[in-house]
Amino acid sequence: MTVRLGPLEPSAAGEVLTLQRAAYVTEARHYGDLDLPPLVQTLDDLRDELAQADVVGLGAWDGDRLVGSVRVRVADDVGHLGRLVVAPDRQGQGIGTALLQAAEAAMPEGVREMRLFTGERSVDNLRLYERMGYVRSHETSAGTYALVHLAERIRP
Ligand SMILES: CC(C)(COP(=O)(O)OP(=O)(O)OC[C@H]1O[C@@H](n2cnc3c(N)ncnc32)[C@H](O)[C@@H]1OP(=O)(O)O)[C@@H](O)C(=O)NCCC(=O)NCCS
Numbered sequence: 013m014t015v016r017l018g019p020l021e022p023s024a025a026g027e028v029l030t031l032q033r034a035a036y037v038t039e040a041r042h043y044g045d046l047d048l049p050p051l052v053q054t055l056d057d058l059r060d061e062l063a064q065a066d067v068v069g070l071g072a073w074d075g076d077r078l079v080g081s082v083r084v085r086v087a088d089d090v091g092h093l094g095r096l097v098v099a100p101d102r103q104g105q106g107i108g109t110a111l112l113q114a115a116e117a118a119m120p121e122g123v124r125e126m127r128l129f130t131g132e133r134s135v136d137n138l139r140l141y142e143r144m145g146y147v148r149s150h151e152t153s154a155g156t157y158a159l160v161h162l163a164e165r166i167r168p
Pocket of ligand 1: 036038039095096097098099100102103104105106107109110130131134135137138139140141142159167
């Protein structure tokens with residue numbers, strides 16, 4: 013894997029949105045729902061998100077090309093990780109794993125736990141998160157399917 017990881021600036025919002033939409037199409041097919049939040053997020057909203065002080069955004073670049081990204085919202089001692097995406101043609105090469113690890117490493121000192129969720133039918137995602145040490149905590153309803161919430165303690 014020849015990718016470079018680094019912070020995402022608000023100026024990257026357009027590239028992130030393109031990547032996010034491409035990556036989440038498979039999730040939309042799993043759930044028969046083209047209106048998943050990552051697919052309907054607007055450019056302005058994403059730019060604002062990346063500018064927020066409590067949001068840590070990381071990107072993975074192959075040369076000039078953005079091939080992966082993730083965002084974490086920090087609230088007190090918890091990092092809420094979301095929108096982990098890898099370009100469809102680069103999935104399965106370790107980029108998602110590297111972004112997850114980098115996101116944990118980028119957390120401010122006070123963050124003790126990471127939390128995330130994914131849909132119950134996203135068995136590949138669940139396998140990835142559980143392999144990384146995340147443990148299922150609870151489920152919530154997203155209408156016709158459940159969201160599985162997972163957490164990982166990163167500091168004592
Ligand atoms: C989930 C995702 C970020 C993983 O990134 P990745 O770079 O493909 O993952 P890695 O190569 O580091 O790790 C591979 C593991 O990820 C999981 N995985 C999830 N989706 C995958 C995919 N489409 N292709 C390959 N692996 C996938 C599997 O557990 C796989 O492990 P395996 O070898 O045991 O099957 C990426 O597949 C993606 O963008 N998916 C679409 C968007 C999405 O669902 N995001 C997460 C929402 S909670």
